[in-house]
Amino acid sequence: MKQTSLIYNLKKEEYKRFPEQDHCIYRSLYDPEFKHFHKTLRTGMEELVDSGKKGYSRVDLALAAASWTINKHMPFAYKKVAPHSPQDYIPLPVKERPPEDHSPELLSRYIKRAAHFFGASLVGITKLDSKWLYKTKVELYSTSIQEKQELKFPELNLPDNITHAIIMIIEMDHDGINCAPTFLEFAAAGLGYSKMSFLIACMAQFIRNLGYEALPCANDTALSIPLAIDAGLGALGRIGLLITKDFGPRIRICKVLTNMPLEEDDPDVDFITQIQQKCQHCQLCAKACEYDAISFAKDPDYEIKSKSNNPGVQKWYVDAEKCYKGWIENCTDCALCIKACPYSKISRKITPEEFWKL
Ligand code: SF4
Ligand code: SF4
DSSP, X not given: OOOHHHHSOBOTTTOOOOBGGGSHHHHHHHOTTSTTTTOOTTTTHHHHHHTTOTTOSHHHHHHHHHHTHHHHHOGGGGOSSOOOOXXXXXXXXXXXXXXXXXXXXXXXXXXXXXXXXXXXXXXEEEXXXXXXXXXXXXXXXXXXXXXXXXXXXXXXXXXXXOXXXXXXXXXXXXXXXHTXXXXXXXXXXXXXXXXXXXXXXXXXXXXXXTTOOEEEESSSSBOHHHHHHHTTSOEEOTTSSEEBTTTBTOEEEEEEXXXXXXXXXXXXXXXXXXXXXXXXXXXXXXHHOTTOOSOOOSSOBSOOOSTTSOSSBOBOOOOHHHHHHHHHHHTSOOOHHHHHOXXXXXXXXXXXXXXXXX
C-alpha cells in the first residue's frame, strides 16, 4: 500500500500527533492567550441580522441554523459504544452472532454500497495510520461559550483491534457555497455536518449489525484529510483542505473506524501530482481570502503560523488564527476560498436574492 506520509514530505523527528484542543474553535473556548478568546461564530450574529446586509437576513439565518439541526441534536451519532436498544429492528441474537465469513473484497463492496445508499458522495477505505490520530480528545458539550462548561482533554487511546478507516465525502450545496461568506454559505456547511451525523450513525450501526466494532467520527478522533488522501479520495491543496476530483474542496469529510477486515484503496498519486503542480501557480484561494490566511509562496514549506498548525509536514500552512478572525467577523465559516477554487466548479456567481429564486 502506498501511504500519504511517503508521498508528502514529513519530518519524522518533528511530526507529532496533534492535540485536538489546539484547533482555534476550541481555543476560543478555553485559551486566554488566544487573541479571539471567547469569540465564536455566534458573537455578533444578532447585530449582523439587523445590519441589512445581503445574505444575513433572519430568513437566511433561520435556514442556516435549521441546517445544523441533526448535527447539534443527535449525540447518538458520535457514540463510540452503542448498546443494543429495543428500538433496533435487528433481534439481539442475530446482532450478537459472530461475523459471517466474507472476504475483505466482498465486505468492502458492501461497505461502499451502504455508504452511497446512506448518502455519501464518495467513499474510500484505508488502513488506519496511527500517526493521523489526535493525541488527545476534547470532551465538551457545546461550542457555545458557557461559563460552567468544563473542558477536558484526555489522551486518545483506541482499542488495538481497530485497523481500518472508512472515509466518506459529502458534497456541500453548490448554491449555498456560491453565496459565501453569508449565512447561506453557513447553511451549506451545516447541511454537510448534519448529513455527516446521519451517515456515520447509520454506517456504524450497519457495521455493528454485522458483528464488528465501529467508531463513528466527524472531525473528531483523527485528522480527516490525510486519511482521505490515504483512501484515494483526493489531494491536499494550497487552500489547506482536501481537494477531490469531483467537487474540489466543496466537501465535508467523515469517517468510521473499524476492526472489519477490508480491502484498501491506494492514494491517487496522479491527482496528487496534478494538484501540487496546479497550486504552485494558481493562487485563486489566497487572492480570495480577505484575511491573508492562505500562503502566496510558490512552494510548500515547513513554516507553521501558530500553535493551531501541526509542524513537520511540508505544505502550504494556512494561518488558522487569521482564518478564524474571518469566521467570527462573518459569523459563518466563510468559505470564500472554497468558492474561488476552480475544482469547486462554481462558474456562474449568484447573489443571495437569486439563491431564494432558484
Ligand atoms: S475560510 Fe475565509 S478566512 Fe478562512 S482561509 Fe478561507 S477565505 Fe480565508
Ligand atoms: S484555488 Fe488554486 S491554488 Fe488554491 S487550492 Fe484551488 S487549485 Fe490550489
